[in-house]
Amino acid sequence: MALLVHLLSCSFGLGSWVAVNGLWVELPLIVNQLPEGWDLPSYLTVIIQLANLGPLLATLMQKLCPGRLKERAVIYTILVTGVVACFLLAAFWAETTVVGGALHSTAFLIITFFLSLVDCTSSVTFLPFMMQLPPKYITTYFIGEGLSGFVPGLVALGQGVGVTKCANVTQPSDNETHMETQYLPPHFSPEVFFFFLAVMMVVSLTAFTLLTRVPRTFQLSTEDLACDPVASVSSGLDNLATEHPEKHKSHSEWTRSRSLLAKPRYSGYQFGFIYFLVVWVNGLTNGLLPSVQTYSCMPYGDVAYHLSAALSSMANPVAWTAFGAYNMAMAALSPCPLLQGTVAGQTLIVLSWVFFVGALSYVKVMVGVILRDEGHSALVWCGAAVQLGSMAGALTMFPLVNVYQLFQAGDTCSTRCPL
Structure with missing residues (x-):
């Protein structure tokens, strides 16, 4: 039974x-097929931040109408929405319409919003549900959460980049020959990749359904429960303590546990620094840098962009945040960054993105470990800091990319840069 619950928790x-991570790693194959072009990542960062409406509404409903919003019903709803949205994405991702006199990939952007709504809301519903299980299964859940970035990246590597080649093409209008970039097909299409994401969402939905059927005597073993379930479980959308009071410790035991947790280990200044670090790190990883990844990588070719997108989602914490500055500098120099057209330049930009994401992911994990023992309130403020930093980064970069056009696109074959 324990092995089965570990497997279900991970799934x-x-x-x-998995849906949003899958979109990011698939961008190298679709950024040249959708009308937004290199600006598409900046649209995605803003859409993902708008999707924070989901957890905000869930939190408000719980505060204003406690007990009305059932945790399991919410999780079922968002998982089913994710499955449907992934299937719709596979069918309609390339559909475009004219909006404001310009062609836009409205279907892709709208479906992306719903996928982001699903993933953002999962942050405030999945973990409270998992905290009804013994603590060892929460660790397995986090492993599964990490795999939600690793697995799509691995599949994207197998998909291939749609290798480009430069060919001389004669234009009928002026009868002159121009160098043009031609894209070779990947090993399988984006439709297949999006269908794979739908399958992953079905796996998660099935695992959740089976977890809700774990025998209560096993699920609520008092000797395995976390020391502060009142502060965690009851702060979710269902108050398990009131539903099954016979399964919990006596009031005096909970009082002693809560008094031990009431004394913080860090000063106000230390908490302030930790939350500032969360805001800064998430501003970089979820807002500032993703908006310009195309500009920093595409001048080196599609292979460099594809590898940086896929491998960075699989990265381990092995480097410093200085790589972020290099990535931003190469985007600012687009379409003629340093070492363009060389193997060294391609290698450096890929490694820079992998190390950047890996290092800051490590920082986020360590902050989570620090705050986990400080109680539910500390984790709530951590979540707020994550969203604040992500939103600040996205809203900062969107006008710079799409309004002021500080970053310039180029073509791998036709762009001529000074030596």
Whole structure:
């Protein structure tokens, strides 16, 4: 039974961010097929931040109408929405319409919003549900959450980049020959990849359904429960303590546990620094840098962009945040960054993105470990800091990319840069 619950917990966590992570690693194959072009990542960062409406509404409903919003019903709803949205994405991702006199990939952007709504809301619903299980299964859940970025990246590597080649093409209008970039097909299409994401969401939905059927005597073993379930479980959308009071410790035991947790280990200044670090790190990883990844990588070719997108989602914490500055500098120099057209330049930009994401992911994990023992309130403020930093980064970069056009696109074959 324990092995089965570990497997189900991991599979359940896989559905937390697999859809949005899958969109990011698939961008190298679709950024040249959708009308937004290189600006598409900046649109995605803003859409993902708008999707924070989901957790905001869930939190408000719980505060204003406690008990009305059932945790399991919410999780079922968002998982089913994720499955449907992934199938719709596979069918309609390339559909475009004219909006404001310009062609836009409205279907892709609208479906992306719903996928982001699913993943953002999972942050405030999945973990409270998992905290009804013994603590060892929460660790397995986090492993599954990590795999939600690793698995799509691995599949994207197998998909291939749609290798480009430069060919001389004669234009009928002026009868002159121009160098043109031609894209070779990947090993399988984006439709197949999006269908794979739908399958992953089905796996997560199935795992959650089976987890809800775990025998209560096993699920609520008092000797395995976390020391502060009142502060965690009851702060979710269902108050398990009131539903099954016979399964919990006596009031005096909970009082002693809560008094031990009431004394913080960090000063106000230390908490302030930790939350500032969360805001800064998430501003970089979720807002500032993703908006310009195309500009920093595409001048080196599609292979460099594809590898940086796929491998960075699989990265381990092995480098410093200085790589972020290099990535931003190469985007600012687009379409003629340093070492363009060389193997060294391609290698450096890929490694820079992998190390950047890996290092800051490590920082986020360590902050989570620090705050986990400080109680539910500390984690709530951590979540607020994550969203604040992500939103600040996205809203900062969107006008710079799309309004002021500080970053310039180029073509791998036709762009001529000074030596």
